Amino acid sequence: MLHRNPMGGLVVCDPVGPDYLDDPDREVAVGAGVRLVNVLLRFGVNLEQISADKVCRSCTDVKDAYRISLGVLTVDDTHAMAGQLESFALEFEQMREQLCSIPARQAGPAEGSA
Numbered sequence: 001m002l003h004r005n006p007m008g009g010l011v012v013c014d015p016v017g018p019d020y021l022d023d024p025d026r027e028v029a030v031g032a033g034v035r036l037v038n039v040l041l042r043f044g045v046n047l048e049q050i051s052a053d054k055v056c057r058s059c060t061d062v063k064d065a066y067r068i069s070l071g072v073l074t075v076d077d078t079h080a081m082a083g084q085l086e087s088f089a090l091e092f093e094q095m096r097e098q099l100c101s102i103p104a105r106q107a108g109p110a111e112g113s114a
Helices: 024-042 075-101
Strands: 002-004 011-013 051-054 066-069
Touching (some): 024 066
Antiparallel strands (some): 051 066
């Protein structure tokens, strides 16, 4: 809240706290980026240059306040990351095929159980 000095001098205002600089939109974007990094780390993929970047309203028609930038990747890094994710995808597909090939067991109590 602003207060005028009776002598017409400087404006006197209430001090602000750290929350004055809070940016909820950025916090949401950073949360999404952190979630992505943590999931990819489980697959051996590390996005070291990921960032949450403020969107320029006069430069683009993007509706979000922030965008997640994955950084600049070399061709070799891109191939390595893709290979890592592809190996996990193939492993998951093989596990699914194995599970689907197991005959369904009949529901109910097993023999000899009371």
